[in-house]
Amino acid sequence: MHPTSISFSKFSQFVILTTLLASFTSCDKFNSANKNRLVARAENHYLYLSDIEKKFNGFDSKEDSLIKVQSFINNWAHKKIIFEKSLFNLSDAQLSDLNLLVDDYKSNLFTTAYKESVIKSIIDTIIDPNAIITFYDNNKSNFKLKEPLYRIKYLSFPLDNVDGRQIIKSFKRFEERDIKFLDSLSFQFSNYFMADSIWVKKREIYDKVNLINADNQEIYLKKTKYYEVKDTLELYLFQLVERLDRNEIAPLSYIESTIKNIVLNRRKIEFLRNFDNEILQDAIKTKKFETYP
Numbered sequence: 001m002h003p004t005s006i007s008f009s010k011f012s013q014f015v016i017l018t019t020l021l022a023s024f025t026s027c028d029k030f031n032s033a034n035k036n037r038l039v040a041r042a043e044n045h046y047l048y049l050s051d052i053e054k055k056f057n058g059f060d061s062k063e064d065s066l067i068k069v070q071s072f073i074n075n076w077a078h079k080k081i082i083f084e085k086s087l088f089n090l091s092d093a094q095l096s097d098l099n100l101l102v103d104d105y106k107s108n109l110f111t112t113a114y115k116e117s118v119i120k121s122i123i124d125t126i127i128d129p130n131a132i133i134t135f136y137d138n139n140k141s142n143f144k145l146k147e148p149l150y151r152i153k154y155l156s157f158p159l160d161n162v163d164g165r166q167i168i169k170s171f172k173r174f175e176e177r178d179i180k181f182l183d184s185l186s187f188q189f190s191n192y193f194m195a196d197s198i199w200v201k202k203r204e205i206y207d208k209v210n211l212i213n214a215d216n217q218e219i220y221l222k223k224t225k226y227y228e229v230k231d232t233l234e235l236y237l238f239q240l241v242e243r244l245d246r247n248e249i250a251p252l253s254y255i256e257s258t259i260k261n262i263v264l265n266r267r268k269i270e271f272l273r274n275f276d277n278e279i280l281q282d283a284i285k286t287k288k289f290e291t292y293p
Contacts, residue, residue, distance in 0.1 A: 145250050147246055153239050155193070
């Protein structure tokens with residue numbers, strides 16, 4: 001078996017490109033008439049214009065289209081020719097083993113896609129909040145922190161800000177009216193993080209708070225305390241609201257999404273266990289599956 005090389009003259013390239021570009025911009029009738037146009041052959045494999053259309057939505061320029069289409073055609077031909085050579089040169093035993101692997105992979109691929117489709121249509125992805133709380137309470141020992149967590153609030157603004165005093169007062173008090181006030185002025189802040197109900201890790205603080213880094217974190221992250229720090233340009237307000245140390249139990253709000261995933265995955269596992277058994281029993285009942293002595 002001799003592999004066939006693929007090459008095109010400039011005229012062939014022009015014809016293919018012209019037809020392809022026209023098909024991208026013309027009516028469906030034109031596309032339908034040209035979709036079966038033969039573009040290339042490699043051994044007993046055929047490439048049609050419709051195959052190329054599926055790959056490309058459009059081109060930036062004629063030069064760009066020529067390069068991309070030619071590359072696609074050559075890659076397609078290369079794969080087909082190598083495939084045919086492998087069929088010719090591999091032993092029957094090798095081909096048999098490979099076909100078994102292909103069949104097994106295909107079966108697993110289709111089966112997995114089918115099961116995922118069934119799961120999406122049947123499994124309830126809404127988790128009852130009470131189920132989350134119950135799971136959390138029953139498994140607290142499994143949710144020990146591997147590193148400290150912090151709740152913080154922080155903002156910085158230029159020293160000449162005319163609302164400076166009120167900003168400091170609202171930041172300290174931090175009632176609902178203060179949060180609204182600070183939010184209305186957020187465009188004046190150089191940097192801020194005021195979601196003090198959210199638990200964050202130390203490295204997240206380094207990213208969010210330009211006042212704190214690995215060298216000075218012991219100063220600001222050790223005790224729940226309010227800090228004002230000033231340099232030549234900015235005033236920095238920082239407060240450590242709460243800290244949880246390593247080996248303490250993670251708060252529910254921090255791991256709620258993890259628990260949801262655990263509960264949902266358990267539902268899926270239980271469903272698939274029953275699903276596989278029901279499929280087998282139904283096949284036996286309808287005589288689609290039989291064993292012979």
